[in-house]
Amino acid sequence: MRKLIFIILFISFYNISSSQTHYGKPELDPTGIQKNYLKWLEYQRKNIILSSDFVALDAEAKEINKETFLNELTNGEYIPIKLNSSSSSIYYQLFKILPGTDTSIKASLTALAIEELVNYKMVGKPFPEFSFIDLNGNTITNESIKGKIVVIKCWFIHCAPCIKEFPSVNKLVAQYKNRKDIIFISLAEDNPQELRAFLSKKPLSYLVVPNMKKYMNETLNLEGFPTHFILDKKGKISKVLLDYEGLELALKKESIQ
Template identity: 55%
Template sequence: MQKFISLITLLLIFTISTAQNRFGNPEVDPIQIQKTFQDWSAYNKKIMLSRDFTALDASSKEISKESFLDQLSNGNFIPVRLKSEAAIYIYKLFKIQPKSDTSIKATINQIGFDAYKNYKMEGTAFPKFSFKDLDENLVTNESMKGKIIVIKCWYIHCTPCIREFPQVNKLVSAYKDRKDIVFMSLAEDSPEQLKTFLARKPLLYSVIPNMKDYMNEALQLNSFPTHFILNKEGMITKVLPNFESLEVALAKESKL
């Protein structure tokens, strides 16, 4: 009888271990990257929480993306990618070490909060709009029906926003033959400021000026740049913080 119980115990341990390891091992040492804030920050730049991914809690149990982001926002965890194929993303929560720099927790809580807020916007209707761009073209929800809309939210003095201009311009060029895809940007600045600035640093998106209030109130943005992808029914399919995530998401949306 005792041997039978021992066999059952070993079987249970093996089953749990197999379940926890079937997703692979961390691509970095979760403890080592917490040695300093600089170590964590360097790795954190590779984390893409806006992408589609398999989410695991600290015990390797698969959970929803919403629950994962909520725990990042309010808990004491960092996300680490598990080893997988290049196009497959699996993130697992690891406990923040007691002696880690407190800036790590503060930073990841904020990142988690922003990612959670963006995720909750996906699947909802983009707020009603009636804009005029710098060329006096009127753009409304109704006029954009039946088109995929890519929206970049930015302002002149946002360094990350400007740094990605060459990349987003290249993206516009890549889709230039797709008449069902529209690239539009919302900028905080005045028409005069934008015309002067864009003469030096061109942006191939149509540009809507004086959008600070709309972005603050209707979209409730607190991070720039922020990119939106709307489907042909005007619903938000993705809210993204950078070009790298945008490129992947648009490739997926454009094939639907």
């Protein structure tokens, strides 16, 4: 009997211990990275994708939900740092912004968190009603895309980050070219003449819809560009993302569901 109790206690302790070893220490020093804005910006761009699926931890390493995590970041008192992990899950923890930290870090993080929080709250909602006509004269509506996964890129010609990711998003389109249930649409602010001239030099493999400035500003309420949407097969917003890295991961997950 004692032996059985010991085994049960050992297994319970092992399971608890195992569940606590999925993540370890921060992958870099949370204090040192705060001393230089450019180094922080480089780290943030490569390692902190707030639109991704991640396990959120507060400053005491207690698990919190994503909305609470983003809300904390909007207050300008914390930076997020990725933790080393023994699992496939991503772990981000909040660390206090220290006195004397470059104010640009605080300002840029606050702006990013506000935008990410707005985008996060859109997830699960139906994409607004639309009837788009692309540069080739094709009409695209909510009805015509039913039963398809839809990737939407919002951009404009003079948006340098939007153009910089063209090769990457074109590669993504090529990767899914045999998936008839996935469609790629881009909404552009610019008029047809400007777009045709521009795209003749810098091709984009998406369907391109012109004159979308009002729709993106007033209907979608976008604050930054590029912005990417992934819609599920029911026409609901599955993800809202600000960069290609997040888009690639999210589409991979959506496409196998």
